[in-house]
Amino acid sequence: MNQAGSGMRLLLIVFLYMIIGKETLLAKSVVIADSSVVLTGIVYDSATRPLSGVQVKLTAPNGTLFNTTDEAGRFVFNGLKKQRVTLALSKAGYRSVYQQIDLNKATTKLHIQLISFASKLQQVVVTGTIEPVGLQKSIYRVRVIDHKAIERRHAADVLDVLRTITGVRLSTDQTLGETDISLLGMSGENIKVLLDGVPLLDRGATRNSLSQIDLHNIERIEIVEGPLSVMYGADALAGVINIITRRQAVDTSALKVPKLGRLGIDLNLLEQTAGKQYQLFDKQGQHNGNLSMHWQKGKVFADGSLTRNNFGRWQKKENAGKRTKDWLPKEQWLASGRVGFQGKKWTGWYRYQYLQEDIWSYGEVNPNTSTATDKEYLTDRTTELVNLSWTPKTDWHFNLDGSYQGYSRRTRTTTFNTETSVRNLIPDPALQEKSDFNSGFVRITGHRRMSERLEILTGIELAHEKGSGPRIEGEPSIDNYSLFLSGDYKPTSWMAIRPGLRFSKNSIYDAPPVIPALNAKFNLSHDLSVRLSYARGFRAPALRELYFWFFDANHSIKGNENLKAEYAHAYAASLSWHRFPAEGIQYTADWNIFYSDYRNRIELAIDPALGTNVYSYINLAKYKTLGTSLHGSLQKEGLHAGLGFSYIAKYNTYVDDEDYKDGHLPTFIWSPELSADLDYTFARPKLELSMQYKFTGTLSQYEIDEINGKQQAYLAKTASFNWLDFSLSKSLIKSLKLSVGVKNIFDITDINNTSMGGAEAHSTGGPLPLSYGRSYFVAVHWHWP
The missing domain is CATH 2.40.170.20 (TonB-dependent receptor, beta-barrel domain)
Structure with a gap:
């Protein structure tokens, strides 16, 4: 019985040695023959901070290598051969990333972002912050209307998005056709309106700039209530409304891209009645159309859009037939x-x-x-x-x-x-x-x-x-x-x-x-x-x-x-x-x-x-x-x-x-x-x-x-x-x-x-x-x- 047990242990040792030896040989085979390619990368979190301790697994047709990012978020694989490989990045609390890379250059550099399970749901904010941070980590109390929330409101303009937000009230000047906003009981002249952190120009007290921004270019809206005059100067007395525009995400990895770059097109159409009054594409009702395009090749990107917003008119039933319009x-x-x-x-x-x-x-x-x-x-x-x-x-x-x-x-x-x-x-x-x-x-x-x-x-x-x-x-x-x-x-x-x-x-x-x-x-x-x-x-x-x-x-x-x-x-x-x-x-x-x-x-x-x-x-x-x-x-x-x-x-x-x-x-x-x-x-x-x-x-x-x-x-x-x-x-x-x-x-x-x-x-x-x-x-x- 003892000899049988010893024999079984010997066979197990030999089996493990064969398995380990085979994996070692496969790993070594990655770096033989034309082994002059270097793959480096930096891994960031959602706040663009270097992320250490990330497990990086490189898989090639003939073997696997492992690495871990250092305190600067960096990893390096030396002595590789030109071929297609797969990277798998994982860290506890973060969503894993899988990416295929064509190693067709002497040196390939990557920038990769890992999103935590929390920040996947939690917005990253920039208003009033020293650098982008998760909403929970912001030292200010920031309210965020994200792109998804904007989409499901099917709004005609930014004011239409803000209409159902607590603490925000709208008032319309029918003489001039302008709508103003108040926040926490203070009117528009006390609210700083920003576009990507830059103050927008308004001709008077009314914040009419909010109705003159292309809604289809907006990624999210951040609202901070209360004075932010240290960061943004005058007029930020009642609070700040910062409109963050959509930005083309630039992928600097070595993934193969089309020769002329990547192109994307968006088309948006909205047809809406004004009460019971409507005519197709013109006159009565709301008629909005937008065409947006974005392009990216390597580190260079561009985008553009053209939008037409048309509101025909609206008249009360008792005023039917009059030339004057209620809206x-x-x-x-x-x-x-x-x-x-x-x-x-x-x-x-x-x-x-x-x-x-x-x-x-x-x-x-x-x-x-x-x-x-x-x-x-x-x-x-x-x-x-x-x-x-x-x-x-x-x-x-x-x-x-x-x-x-x-x-x-x-x-x-x-x-x-x-x-x-x-x-x-x-x-x-x-x-x-x-x-x-x-x-x-x-x-x-x-x-x-x-x-x-x-x-x-x-x-x-x-x-x-x-x-x-x-x-x-x-x-x-x-x-x-x-x-x-x-x-x-x-x-x-x-x-x-x-x-x-x-x-x-x-x-x-x-x-x-x-x-x-x-x-x-x-x-x-x-x-x-x-x-x-x-x-x-x-x-x-x-x-x-x-x-x-x-x-x-x-x-x-x-x-x-x-x-x-x-x-x-x-x-x-x-x-x-x-x-x-x-x-x-x-x-x-x-x-x-x-x-x-x-x-x-x-x-x-x-x-x-x-x-x-x-x-x-x-x-x-x-x-x-x-x-x-x-x-x-x-x-x-x-x-x-x-x-x-x-x-x-x-x-x-x-x-x-x-x-x-x-x-x-x-x-x-x-x-x-x-x-x-x-x-x-x-x-x-x-x-x-x-x-x-x-x-x-x-x-x-x-x-x-x-x-x-x-x-x-x-x-x-x-x-x-x-x-x-x-x-x-x-x-x-x-x-x-x-x-x-x-x-x-x-x-x-x-x-x-x-x-x-x-x-x-x-x-x-x-x-x-x-x-x-x-x-x-x-x-x-x-x-x-």
Whole structure:
């Protein structure tokens, strides 16, 4: 028995030796005969940081080799032969990557990214960060609307995407055909709108730039609530909306590519009714079309797109037959192109964008002359962006962002004879107004990783803005120079602190000389974290507020060159929970509270020095906002569900007024919001159901009116409303998707409003226009190859 056991052990040893020896011979056979090829690579994580400890397996027809990445994320295979091999990269917690390589050169270099199971679900954000990081790791509380969420909304523009986001409210100026946005109770002039981190030019307080961006070029939208003035300067008082455009992914591996490079084409079509009104491709309804192309060969890439957005018009049933429209017809043409390169140390790109917009405002016919007076608002916007990044070493990074933007808006006033169909230009120069604005911007930053615990970011920023037009005195310009310093300090593995300072000098207004901020993040556990922040933000007076001059039969408004910048002290705290129990599953919850105290608030008010009926912009009132919000989400296989709630208070400006203290007015006036979105994809029939819902609560404010012969404060209200969209999408073939759906299911058009009207030029009391009612749409998306 013992001899049999010894024999069995001997046979087992011989068998293992044969197996091991055979594998060794096979491995050696990879490196024989023409063994002069070298394969090297660097492996990164989703934040483009080198990833160490990655197991790299190289398989050839005649053998296998193994390697592991070092601290710099590098691996090297020497002495290979020219042939096709397969690389398999794996690391615990990351999705494995398999890649075939043609070893047809003496040296082949690869750059490979591994995506963790968590970051596959979790967005990588860039707004306010020193470098791209996972959403959970960001020291700021960032809300992300990713490309998938944008797609399932089947929106006509960016404002349509933001419509059902908690904390965001839209308001439309029917006179000019423009829509503005508010965030956390603060209007558009307090919100910084960025395109790839570069501020967009707007002609006034309204953030009309949001409706003039090609939706099909957007990868995601990042929203940071609260002041970010250290990172982004003026106007980031209520928060920042950063629109990140889609970028062609450059594959620098040795995979065989077509001789002329890789080419991709996207086609998007959207046809939507305006309530019950619709005509195919033109006139009534929404008609959007987009063609996009992207190309890449080696380290060079390019992309371009052409988009037409057309809204015919909409008219209430009771106004049928009138020439005036309740929603003005609008047509946009948007074109863009970009070229760029991506290397090991240098990356860069240049983008050119052009917008032409035409909005028609039709007048009523004079029965005595059979003529009507029409106005046409013509907008031309050009945006040139450039980005250049240099990474000389793994712990050094430099970045340059630059832009030149031009904005021209012209009002063309004509008469139209309904009998002869003859249109004539009115010769009065006051009715043929044209305003021009342009801006130049440069930001240069340097990032140094001093150690695992300390990172430093320094930067300089130069901005120039100029405006001219009949309603602006002269041709004023504003120059701003800023230096900012920030950094991340991690004294322990569970705590990160980011202080920041911005020093600014402005050529016109009195900018705060120093803007401080302090943010901290504490990881209570692997899934639970707390964020605390303080920031001082400021809003620069706009050219309109400094130099506006408009006197006619209905308006008397004069700008004020002596305005000071608004500023705020903002405090916030949030508790975030992110749970990734298994691959493809994510649970999140986020609770936030905030308080902001604003001073030197710029308002339009009667200036006694100019007369009894002349309005001017003055630093008059203080203002405060207070609120809380709660957001949660669930993602599991084909299911995505989200729920949001906010309760936001706006300051009652009359509470400190001696004339109205006897009215026992409240200090804050609260308004709730509730939102929900649900998306489910059936894998086998490739069918996707999507729903977005939002309840917007009553918005109230105190106003002054004469009641019983006495000036008294009364509570004016804008009524609450519910909004619901639903869509169904089906992949017909691999590259073609068809979507149908209905928007504004509750058929909301106007909402009740008891306000007497504000001081703005086109603000009015009475019902407020919200939408053109329940609408139906069909959308087609085709991608090649």
